[in-house]
Amino acid sequence: MSRIEGVLKSLKDQGRKALIPYITAGDPHPDQTVELMHTLVKAGADIIELGVPFSDPMADGPVIQLACERALKHGTSLRQVIGMVREFRKTDSATPVVLMGYLNPMEAMGYEAFADASADAGIDGVLTVDLPPEEADDVAPLFSQRGMDPIFLLAPTTTDSRIKAISEHSSGYVYYVSIKGVTGSATINVEEVAAKVAHIHELTALPVGVGFGIRDAKTAGAIGKVSDGVIVGSVLVDTIARHQSDPGALNKALYDLLYPMREALDSLAP
Amino acid sequence: MxxxxxxxxxxxxxxxxxxxxxxxxxxxxxxxxxxxxxxxxxxxxxxxxxxxxxxxxxxLADYVGRPSPLYFAERLTRETGGAQIWLKREDLNHTGAHxxxxxxxxxxxxxxxxxxxxxxxxxxxxxxxxxxxxxxxxxxxxxxxxxxxxxxxxxxxxxxxxxxxxxxxxxxxxxxxxxxxxxxxxxxxxxxxxxxxxxxxxxxxxxxxxxxxRDFQSVIGRELRRQSMEKVGKLPDALVACVGGGSNAIGMFYPFLTDESVELYGVEAGGLGIATGQHAAPLCAGRPGVLHGNRTYLMEDENGQIAGTHSVSAGLDYPGVGPEHSWLKDIGRANYVSVTDEEALAGFRTLTQVEGIMPALESAHAVAYALKLAATMDKDKMLVINVSGRGDKDIHTIAQLDGIEI
Missing domain, CATH: 3.40.50.1100 (Rossmann fold)
Structure with missing residues (x-):
């Protein structure tokens, strides 16, 4: 059982929901990322999605786009991001880390080299935004063979036959993109999400994480109720942007934002 | 090969x-x-x-005004002193380009x-x-x-x-x-x-x-084939088109891909020169990667971040290129070359002054390369330049380079 599957199973056994925060590696500075990851865990993160900065993040809104620009200004490379996870693992061997990013930096590094280095550093899953399963035949098996989970997106526009096919290519969990839009762009419709996630649960046994549009404890709680976990990104990255010049205040602000979401999710537990 | x-x-x-x-x-x-x-x-x-x-x-016929003419640039041919230079006049389309x-x-x-x-x-x-x-x-x-x-x-x-x-x-x-x-x-x-x-x-x-x-743009090459047979009685020996994303080039090339005798030249934006890194020539100086939904040749750094590009022509200022061009490059069917900003500007002036046809700065890249190529070819050979657009939109840029305010 992978570290991701283990964590999600244990949460399920307790009737709890997963809190999955996203931050962009290297933002605001590469030296701060590992500390921020530990802060996320202290605030209740079950899994961390660590963004790999890319020059052309087409599926992201302005908040994460600017985070990528800040990280790239300091030259944050994919190899460095893998190094950050290695550093994180020195003191945390329990929290799964999923790399989330775009295909080209992985292609430039070489898929085999990327998979080897990632597995070696203790990375647990890889989510490539612009890699649908149709194009993943040469890539996803490299992750699976090394014990990492390939994680794919489902969208409101995904048909039933695709939901099944995508789930078959996935392990760990599937990531349901709750809105038609880029990250951080629109308000989530809880009823629509609830209906869609229930439908996805009929088509796959994999846990369903829901992301895009979760901004506060209230929406986290509401979405947690109807899914297996909530993924929180833009609102955290926006907090990082606002406190980028004050690392101390940044860690506190991040904690203060995330912890109430943990509480909201745990209040759902029996 | x-x-x-x-x-x-x-x-x-x-x-x-x-x-x-x-x-x-x-x-x-x-x-x-x-x-x-x-x-x-x-x-x-x-x-x-x-x-x-x-x-x-x-x-295409009634609104765009097709077919676009195939024009023999007689004076340009004489001055260049090599192959006969013909122009496929996409600049005459409604809205001024292909x-x-x-x-x-x-x-x-x-x-x-x-x-x-x-x-x-x-x-x-x-x-x-x-x-x-x-x-x-x-x-x-x-x-x-x-x-x-x-x-x-x-x-x-x-x-x-x-x-x-x-x-x-x-x-x-x-x-x-x-x-x-x-x-x-x-x-x-x-x-x-x-x-x-x-x-x-x-x-x-x-x-x-x-x-x-590609299918919609292939009307360019299909017409050219027909016009070439009608006017000259044979297929051209060389086709030259500028390549940014590559739509005018593929439209011109595609109907000729199986005609081995027809040489294909795609001209990328060499900017300040390939060696400076300040260019937009992924086929000449890039490597395969994934951007904007397709795998193709890209300009990128060693970490897979997309590189900034430079060209005097906004239409060629793009770090990627159509995937079919990448394939044509790798199988050796088409040749991809580049000309610098300066050469393109000279091409613009030459066509303007010798033929009274003002090409877009994008198309001027094809003109500049074609003039060099034609000079190396025999006089009985036929070379066609795709004049993909007209230069009216670039007058401000040209004037600015000349230090003139208009």
């Missing part, structure tokens, strides 16, 4: 997943997959639909799919103008995304689009040029996918765009 292509080989490309050999494909976020698959299915149906094709042909061939076709598709809202990206503004034009004609809502750098460089085209009723969105992210305009167009599409048709302006992007844009 060149591969002999056959009609059967070409028919099999792109494959069912949009691949041209190792290139192409569909690398987009999941939200867009359903739309792309629907578009592919509908296009494959309509492309053999007699009514659809008849309407397309009629629009771009309209494709926007007519895609707008027809949008109408068949029942989409009322159109988005497009543009670099030099030619594709934006061509899109705004067909939207005005069909009464469709039109949004054009354009890098804020390009908005400055091509203010005339920005105003043309506005006059045509389009909303022009100046894109401030990244390098503020064509690639960033394409990013924002994709973002808009994801958010409005149900009611929106994205008219991509070049042969790049996710499958089926490289296929359908």
């Amino acid at each position: 060149s591969v002999k292509l056959t009609d059967d080989m070409l028919k099999a490309l792109p494959d069912s997943r949009g691949h041209f050999g190792a290139f192409g494909g569909r690398f987009v976020s999941e939200t867009l997959m359903d739309s792309l698959m629907t578009l592919e299915k509908e296009y494959l149906r309509l492309k053999d639909d007699a009514d659809f094709q008849a309407e397309f042909d009629k629009d 771009k309209v061939n494709n926007t007519i076709g895609q707008a027809l598709l949008a109408r068949f799919l029942g989409k009322k809202r159109i988005i497009a990206e543009t670099g030099a503004g030619q594709h934006g103008v061509a899109t705004a034009t067909v939207c005005a004609r069909l009464g469709l809502e039109c949004h054009v995304f354009m890098g804020s750098e390009d908005v400055k460089r091509q203010s005339l085209n920005v105003y043309r689009m506005k006059l045509l009723g389009a909303t022009v969105h100046a894109v401030e992210s990244g390098t503020k040029t064509l690639k960033d305009a394409m990013n924002d167009a994709m973002r808009d599409w994801v958010a409005n996918v149900d009611e929106t048709f994205y008219i991509i302006g070049t042969v790049a992007g996710p499958h089926p765009y490289p296929l359908l844009v």
